[in-house]
Amino acid sequence: MVFERGLGWRNLENQIRNNPNHCMSMLRMHPETFQCLCTTLEQRYSLKSTDHISVVEMVAIFLVTCAQNDTQRYVGLSFGRSQETVYRKFHEVLNAVESLACQYLKTxxxxxxxxxxxxxxxxxxxxxxxxxxxxxxxxxxxxxxxxxxxxxxxxxxxxxxxxxxxxxxxxxxxxxxxxxxxxxxxxxxxxxxxxxxxxxxxxxxxxxxxxxxxxxxxxxxxxxxxxxxxxxxxxxxxxxxxxxxxxxxxxxxxxxxxxxxxxxxxxxxxxxxxxxxxxxxxxxYDVKTQNRIVHATMVLHNFIRLHKIPxxxxxxxxxxxxxxxxxxxxxxxxxxxxxxxxxxxxxxxxxxxxxxxxxxxxxxx
Structure with a gap:
């Protein structure tokens, strides 16, 4: 997936919200599922917005990284964020998504x-x-x-x-x-x-x-x-x-x-x-973190499937x-x-x- 560099989050957000096909291609899920994921992570799993970045953008950074396997540098250019911010927010969302396992990947x-x-x-x-x-x-x-x-x-x-x-x-x-x-x-x-x-x-x-x-x-x-x-x-x-x-x-x-x-x-x-x-x-990353990423994507797989949106x-x-x-x-x-x-x-x-x-x-x- 190729993004036009420098657009920043606002333009990317408009594309996600207004074009379901683009959202599916970019984030690998329907806009309604994406919004539900953001709400769930914020309300139940303590993912919080700051004065500088919203939960929605944080989750989008994580999903784009997992879906497209783009480098932190490229994701940063796409969202108009520094590599350091992309790194931190990726790991914050990784923690939150792993916590979803108790609900969406339970024995x-x-x-x-x-x-x-x-x-x-x-x-x-x-x-x-x-x-x-x-x-x-x-x-x-x-x-x-x-x-x-x-x-x-x-x-x-x-x-x-x-x-x-x-x-x-x-x-x-x-x-x-x-x-x-x-x-x-x-x-x-x-x-x-x-x-x-x-x-x-x-x-x-x-x-x-x-x-x-x-x-x-x-x-x-x-x-x-x-x-x-x-x-x-x-x-x-x-x-x-x-x-x-x-x-x-x-x-x-x-x-x-x-x-x-x-x-x-x-x-x-x-x-x-x-x-x-x-x-x-x-x-x-270290092997432990790579394992955690594998785990998180399995949780996301179930989250998408269980929401039963086409x-x-x-x-x-x-x-x-x-x-x-x-x-x-x-x-x-x-x-x-x-x-x-x-x-x-x-x-x-x-x-x-x-x-x-x-x-x-x-x-x-």
């Missing part, structure tokens, strides 16, 4: 996890087969700037320093949980285990409920994975693989519908990263979008996953998967 209660989502009930492709579905989870990488010897642990398989973010979302593309801070070198399944073991508020599935996960995770109690192919048996999973022909057996039919429902997490990640370009290349990014993703193809699982990691799956919890979930596969197969005969 679901056990009671809420027992409920059946309306969107699930209304979709005959998934109901009643996946009646235990409470969400989908996956990991995604966000590039991070780490200097010196500390960078070693953050190198991912692409040769970049990154964070491996564990995200859980519900069927409505709302984040319900995030585990931040794992290094890019950490396997997705290990990040999940760190979250389960290390976070007392991790939303563990109630009895009979489960999250959908892909083949990079073990099929175990509370986490339903697809059938994994092997050298002896080729089993397709990703939706794009079925372009070559329909499912050939009950395992592939299960995998196709599993992939379709599970793709909600990939689409959620897609909308989130599309809106907030800062995630493509986080600023050169949003082209979400609407486009709702009508299309397929899960990204997972990288080949390394042999060492595959062995560890298979060991988990021969435990009692693994056998239990294998039985659940077989039961669902039989139901879907019989329904579509």
């Amino acid at each position: 679901p209660t056990m009671a809420s996890l027992q409920l059946y989502p309306r969107k699930l009930l209304e979709n005959s492709n998934y109901w009643p087969f996946f009646s235990g579905f409470i969400g989908a989870l996956d990991g995604t990488h966000v590039r991070v700037k780490v200097g010196g010897s500390d960078a070693v642990g953050y190198w991912d398989r692409h040769g970049q320093t990154s964070l491996n973010i564990l995200g859980i979302c519900d069927i409505n593309m709302i984040f319900t949980y995030a585990w931040l801070g794992a290094s890019g070198s950490t396997h997705d399944s290990l990040v999940l285990q760190y979250a389960i073991d290390g976070d007392p508020i991790f939303p563990k599935p109630p009895i009979g409920k489960y999250y959908l996960v892909d083949s990079g995770y073990a099929n175990r109690r509370g986490f339903l994975a697809p059938y994994r192919g092997s050298s002896k048996e080729n089993i397709r999973y990703h939706l794009s693989e079925f372009d070559d022909g329909p499912p050939r057996n009950k395992k592939e039919l299960f995998n196709k519908w599993h992939a379709s429902l599970r793709s909600v997490i990939e689409r959620t990640f897609g909308v989130w990263k599309k809106k907030w370009r800062i995630l493509d290349n986080l600023p050169r 949003d082209a990014d979400f609407e486009d993703s709702d009508s299309s979008g397929q899960a990204q193809q997972r990288r080949r699982i390394e042999e060492e990691e595959l062995s560890r996953l298979e060991e988990e799956e021969i435990t009692m919890d693994g056998q239990y979930m294998n039985n659940v998967r077989d039961e669902i596969a039989n139901m879907i197969w019989n329904e579509h005969l």
Whole structure:
């Protein structure tokens, strides 16, 4: 997004208020949502105007920085503010937006996890087969700037320093949980285990409920994975693989519908990263602050979604979008996953998967 330099906040504000499309492009949200965000941060989370700058301008500085990933210098020129002011106000709003998490990115209660989502009930492709579905989870990488010897642990398989973010979302593309801070070198399944073991508020599935996960995770109690192919048996999973022909057996039919429902997490990640370009290349702050920025953008994602004002990014993703193809699982990691799956919890979930596969197969005969 290119702004005409030197216009200052007043002209930018006029463009935001008078042109919803410009507001969406500049701030990644509808003007009504933007105003609601400003009001919420001011009235509930102690963000205050001063004699020199309003809450509305402060929030706009933060959103432009996150949405466009512009430098402090460029944002300062656009708003007619010094770099020092942009830096201070960015961090003040960052503090306030993070505080929103208690309202907009909170761990679901056990009671809420027992409920059946309306969107699930209304979709005959998934109901009643996946009646235990409470969400989908996956990991995604966000590039991070780490200097010196500390960078070693953050190198991912692409040769970049990154964070491996564990995200859980519900069927409505709302984040319900995030585990931040794992290094890019950490396997997705290990990040999940760190979250389960290390976070007392991790939303563990109630009895009979489960999250959908892909083949990079073990099929175990509370986490339903697809059938994994092997050298002896080729089993397709990703939706794009079925372009070559329909499912050939009950395992592939299960995998196709599993992939379709599970793709909600990939689409959620897609909308989130599309809106907030800062995630493509986080600023050169310390790792803790970079993590906080990731967290804040997830909160903003939910804030926008929960206000239910039409949003082209979400609407486009709702009508299309397929899960990204997972990288080949390394042999060492595959062995560890298979060991988990021969435990009692693994056998239990294998039985659940077989039961669902039989139901879907019989329904579509």
